[in-house]
Amino acid sequence: MQYDGKVYEKAGNPKKGDIAVFNENNSFFQGQWSEVLAIDAAGDPVLCAAHHLHWYARHLDYYRQVTEKLAPKPGRYIIFTDKDDKPMDTRVGKRYKIIWDGKYCDDVGDYLDAEHVAKFFPYEIVEHEEPKQTSESTETIEHDGTEYRRVHRKAKPGDVVVFTETADADITEGIPYEVEDVDSDGDVHFLDDKDEGNVGISREEFDIYGKVAEESAEQDEVKSITVRHKDGTITRLQDVESIELAQ
Known part of the structure; x- marks a missing residue:
């Protein structure tokens, strides 16, 4: 469709600036249109006052201004x-x-x-996927809708790694790769840019990110030790990080 000299194509979920056309789910306004002025907290469109402002998204079809699209080329x-x-x-x-x-x-x-x-x-x-920062710090990224935090431990399956230096042509520096396995040498196994198995080895440099939800749960876990003394008394130590035994 065309509006104000611009070409619009049918879109999925509504966005601000779309043209919304009432469909068969609303017989009263069916066929009428309005610009989407905003999206509310529930993801539904806010229209002009003449169309009663708020509507459920299913009552309308949405059209978005056509912009020049990138071609679906390898690497994108x-x-x-x-x-x-x-x-x-x-x-x-x-x-x-x-x-x-x-x-x-x-x-x-x-x-x-x-x-x-x-x-x-x-x-x-x-274009190639950049890690999405969810705060001012680079300690946190988002990948496939999941939030990850940089960790200072060995990698494990389910983590993601972000390479900062590699000579491998099938790995792109700066994008996340999900860890599928970690071998006995501590090397991480993942699918590279060709969707083929690859290994991150020691001469390559990468950061490790763990899922925020899992890392937080581990930090919240209370570690306690019960000590039974020779005189029969018992002491319980909580939030123990390490124990040193003296001779």
């Missing part, structure tokens, strides 16, 4: 934007890496041609 990410109109076995908002042959891997391990799929579903293409 494809993101599907409409929960009701997306390929099977994908999640709305998740970044799917387009690998060297122009394909991406969905959530069940099938490889699909990104350029072909993009012809049929609403999507966005973004």
Whole structure:
């Protein structure tokens, strides 16, 4: 559709600035349109006063101004934007890496041609994924909707690693890779930019990030030790970090 000399295409969830058209879920205003002025805390659109301001999102269809999209090329990410109109076995908002042959891997391990799929579903293409800072500190990043905090311990499965220096052409410095396994040498195993198994070894430099929820739970766990003395008295020590035995 066109509005004010600009081209709009159908979109998924509403955003400020979209054109909203009432659909069959609202017979009173059906076919009428309004600009989305804001999005409320529930994710529903706020319209003009003539259309009674607040409406449930399902009562309208949304159209967004068309901007020039990046091509679905290897090294970029494809993101599907409409929960009701997306390929099977994908999640709305998740970044799917387009690998060297122009394909991406969905959530069940099938490889699909990104350029072909993009012809049929609403999507966005973004450049390589930068860790999203959730505070002023670089100690915290966000990856696939989960918050991670940098940790100073050995990596474990479920962590993510962010390489700061590597000579491996299949690893991009600055983006998170999820740790799938850690071997007996302490090397981390993960899927690289080609979705192939790779290993982070000691001569490469990377930071380790653990899930904030899990790290917080571990810190909150109270560690206590019960000591039975020779005279029969008992002492319970709490919040113990370490014990030194003297001879």
